[in-house]
Amino acid sequence: MHALNLQAKPLSLSERLADLAVDALIDEADLSPKPALVDRRGNGAHTDLHLGLMHASALSLWPAFKEMAEAAVDIGAVDTALREAIGRIGREGEQAMLATTNGVNTHRGAIWALGLLVTAAALEPKSSSANAVSVRAARLALLDDRYAPKPLSHGAQVALRYGARGAREEAQLGFPSMLQRGLPQLKRSRANGHGEQNARLDALLAIMTDLADTCVLYRAGEQGLQAMQHGAQAVLDAGGSASLSGRRRLHALDQQLIALNASPGGAADLLAATLLLDRIERDGILQGAF
């Protein structure tokens, strides 16, 4: 190669999708002020998480997202082989995350949701509307993975106790909280000229109005979940994050959820998933380049 040829090698589809997924996770972590979650202001309701850890965790997941997209390109169909391949890669990604965070669960739900979406996008890069990608992701989530361990996770415990629909069901239903709440609100708030950060906060709140966040249920029971859902709706009803009245209610919600130890970690993951789908859909990066 010529010594002055500094042109970077173009990214592969899988690398590009892994970049988009990690960017979405970092954007979610940085977004502030999020109620009771880790953000630029602090640790919210968490004692074992902080912003640097969220960033390091997001970066540690890049190889897993890339490998999932590569598996989709290699296998080329929604079938058990692909489901089991991404299950294995997802579990390895979780180990990489835990090694990076010294055992703290930062992004388990995000590996699941964004992993499915990255895989689904890589399968058919020319069919990259939010709907189309979510439907393929849901079909993958419905397939059984023979090798998946069945631990009594926090999600499984609250599913038994409250009959809640957790991360698995959210994906199997085609991510309704994202397609029916988060993404439409993101677009509405943008169209109303609320600014990108407020639009993202409003999207998070819209997801929180309806989600059975098993992270909240595990930490704060049904009282916590009601506080999260009603409080998020109250902020939106007051005009959203861009309005003074909405901001006052957002501050009150932050205080209330912190007092209840009710961190909406599942909603945060679904916001990251929303931001990923929005980019895939808007930028047309996948159609143009590959």
Ligand SMILES: CC(C)(COP(=O)(O)OP(=O)(O)OC[C@H]1O[C@@H](n2cnc3c(N)ncnc32)[C@H](O[C@H]2O[C@H](COP(=O)(O)OP(=O)(O)OP(=O)(O)O)[C@@H](O)[C@H]2O)[C@@H]1O)[C@@H](O)C(=O)NCCC(=O)NCCS
């Ligand atoms: C299918 C799995 C997602 C497993 O699901 P399950 O419900 O059995 O397991 P959990 O361990 O509880 O993880 C679910 C995580 O998903 C997020 N979440 C919660 N509610 C929802 C919802 N309704 N919809 C979507 N997503 C949701 C949430 O993640 C965030 O919170 C995490 C912190 O929460 P928590 O675990 O309670 O906190 P801890 O630190 O452990 O405890 P304390 O702080 O309270 O002490 C944070 O990580 C956020 O990400 C839930 O935690 C999936 O994991 C699975 O099967 N994986 C296997 C690999 C695989 O097949 N991969 C497929 C390829 S992608």
Ligand SMILES: Nc1ncnc2[nH]cnc12
């Ligand atoms: N910003 C955040 N704070 C706490 N838990 C999370 N899980 C995913 N994103 C999170």
